[in-house]
Each structure stands twice: as C-alpha cells, then as structure tokens.
Amino acid sequence: MTARRSKEQISTNVDQKLVAILLQQRIEPILSLPCNMLAGILQEIGHHPLRHIQVCREEEGVGIAAGAALAGKRPLLLMQNSGLGNSINALMSLTSFYKLPLFIIMSHRGGRGEKISAQMPMGYAAPRLLETLGIPYLTISSTQDFPKLGLFIGETFRKNEIHAAFLARELWNETK
DSSP states (O other), X not given: OOSSOOHHHHXXXXXXXXXXXXXXXXXXXXXXXXXXXXXXXXXXXXXXSOOEEEOSSHHHHHHHHHHHHHTTOBOEEEEEGGGHHHHHHHIIIIIITTTXXXXXXXXXXXXTTOOOGGGHHHHHHHHHHHHHHTOOEEEEXXXXXXHHHHHHHHHXXXXXXXXXXXXXXXXXXXXX
C-alpha cells in the first residue's frame, strides 16, 4: 500500500465524513444547487436517509428552509459561494428578521487554486459579505476542522441564527 491515496479516495473520505456530521446534527432538509466541488457530497447524501431537495435558485432554498425551520426542522442550504449574492435579500428579510435557524455550506470558489477567473471576485467578496451581514462563518480547509463544524452547526440551531461554512478547495486535496 502506498503512503499517498488517490484523489478519488480522499474525496470519498471527506464527503463521507461531512455527511456523517450532517447525520449526527440531525439536518433535514438539505436544499442544494449543483456545484462541481460539492458533487461528491451530493452523491454521498443520496446513500443516506436524508431529505434532499434540489432547488433552482438560492433564494428558493432560503424560502423552503424557512418553512422547514418553522416546522421544527434543521435545514441546510448547500451551494457555491457565488450564490450568496442571489440569496442576501431572502436571508436578511426572512430568515434573519424572523430569527429562523439556517446553516449554509458553500464551496469556496475563487479561492486558492481556482482556475476560472470569473469566480475570483465573489470568492474574495463572500466572506466580507457575511461579516457585513453579521452572519458568523467558518472556513473548513482540513478534516481537522470537522469537530469545529459539528459544534458550529449545533450553535446555529441553539441560537436560531444563520451560520455558514466555506469548504475550501484544499479540503479535498488532503493526503493524510
């Protein structure tokens, strides 16, 4: 056996661990938009008894998540950070205003290693937008950050707030 694992093995392991955290945190429903960086997570979600709803636009996901929160569920919005701009009004005038819990996991496009230059502006702006909106967030760049992620998700629902996490590209490049 070699010391280095294949990229596919690393991705699968990371995706499995992330979904295990969602299961542990009793997340339901998961609302998602497509993203290449999140494809493995979306595939792994399909292997578990999780309610997964694909949405067409980010603000649609925010609206469905608000209804789920009102019904006592623990919703998650899974999207690219580029979708943050599309969802700001719904996040602030619905979810935040009515103190509804919502956890958002975003692939951090436009960060280190990004090959598509059009992703760069929002990659830079997204963390600053969350700071301006008063939405606490984490950046997850290693599986060593996963315990913090689980605690942070729990805090979202204890405080009835919006919290977010960026999944950095480096997360799927780990070789440990």
